[in-house]
Amino acid sequence: MGKVRDSDGVAWGLLPLLLVTVLIMETQCKNYTEALKTYNRRIISRREVNCNEDEYKLDTQCCKKCKSGFVKNVTCPTDIIKHCVPCEKGKEFMNHPNDLDKCLRCKLCDSKFGFEVVKNCTPEEDTKCACAKNYFCGPPGCDSCIQCTICESGVIEKQCTAASDTLCGTKEPETLWWVIALPVLVVLLAVVVGAIFWRKRKQKGLTISEHQVYKPEPYETIPLIDPDADLSSYVPGIVAEMTLAEVKKFVRHHHVSEPTIDQSIQDCPGDTSEQKIRLFRVWYQSHGMKGAYGTLISSLRELKMCAIADKIEEKLRAAIASSQAGERSYNPDTEQSKTCTQEGRNSYSGSGGLSKACTGTLEET
Incomplete structure (x- = not known):
């Protein structure tokens, strides 16, 4: 009985020692685990830093870069022969090693x-x-x-x-002198020829008497174009004098956006005339009628399209003058004026006949 008690006492005395041993082992296990994690992180970090020049890192993996002229067809290429595809010849390119999945579009020389x-x-x-x-x-x-x-x-x-x-450069003085002298010589020659012709008519007795002088109707000068004239009905005629490239250049000069230009072209595929008309109307609607004519002509001259500006100006002046003439043809006062003019001409014809008769009598005498 005494021995059993002694054994229990020894067991209870070893229990604290056993607990201390367990705690020490647990602590060492934790330290070992932390050291192992740190070691693994270092290995991973070392792998990330050590990707080759022809590779790129993706998360914790080194992927192969595709060569110039190729792009990848998988997320992380490991074989550039299998995992890289070529750019389409004549349409796409890639001018450097890359990790892209799409080629670049070739430039268009317009x-x-x-x-x-x-x-x-x-x-x-x-x-x-x-x-x-x-x-x-x-x-x-x-x-x-x-x-x-x-x-x-x-x-x-x-x-x-x-x-x-x-x-x-400028022309030399001698050339400039001829430019000035030539018109003067032409005028002098015309005066001499006119004088000779008039002298021959006088000798034949065909000179016009004072009472026979015909007074022509006043020449109606073409009015200047109103700077605020409405150009909407003349758009087809205006753009007919310009190529599509020139119309694009004009509207770009006035800050019409590229998407708007492209949309106008795409709306009328293959119809160049309608494309020009739509582009010009886009500018005209944004500018407004006020001052549009002056802006049109001055802008064409700024863009060194002087010949086109002259043709458009001449065409608009003729069109507007014709339109105004058409409106006047319905005016009763105009009709009356025409009648009076015709009567004046008839009177003039009668006077001419009388004068001829008198001339014949004088010759007989």
């Missing part, structure tokens, strides 16, 4: 704006454009091509190049 293709687009390189003949680069960075200036004097000091406009 001949309507003075560009021409220097080098065609390849899967590895974009199209190279340059200004065509008789065009030069506009600042900044050759974003647009401008038509070379035509020297009105005919004297060119420096020809137009791809980077600079034509440099015009």
Whole structure:
């Protein structure tokens, strides 16, 4: 019985020691686990930093970059032969190693704006454009091509190049003298011929008597165009003098947006005339009728479309004058004036007959 009690006492005495041992082991296990986690993080971090130059990191994985002319067809390529697809020849390109899934679109060299293709687009390189003949680069960075200036004097000091406009000069004094003298000589010759013709008529007795002088009707000068004239009914005639490229250039000059221009073109596929009319009406509606005529002509001259401006101005003046003449034809006062004019002409014819009769009598005498 005493031995049993001694054994129980020893067991109870070892119990605290056993608890301390368990706590120490638990603490060591926790430290080991934390150290293992830290070690794994270091390994992962080391793997992220050590991706090669031809690779890129995606989360904790190194993926292969596709070569120039190719893009990936999976999220993380591991084989550039299987996981990279080529760009479409003549339409797309990719000019550097990449991790993209879409190629870039090839540039379009629009001949309507003075560009021409220097080098065609390849899967590895974009199209190279340059200004065509008789065009030069506009600042900044050759974003647009401008038509070379035509020297009105005919004297060119420096020809137009791809980077600079034509440099015009002035005519030499001798040439200028001939330009002034030639019209004077023509006028003098006309006066001499007129004098000879008049002398021959006088010798034949065909000169007009004072009572036979015919007074022509007053010449009706073509009125100037009202700067606020309504151009809406003349739009087809205006754009008929311009190409589609020139109409685009005009509306861009007045800040019509590219989406609006594209929409007007797409609304009438293949119909250039209707495309020009729609583009011009977009500008006219945004500008308004007030001052539109003056803005149209001055803008065309600023854009070096002087010949087109002259044709449109002449066409509008003729059209408006014709319209005004049509309105006057219904005016009763105008009809009465025409009747009076006809009567005056008949009176003049009668006087002419009487005069001829008198002349015949004098000759017989």
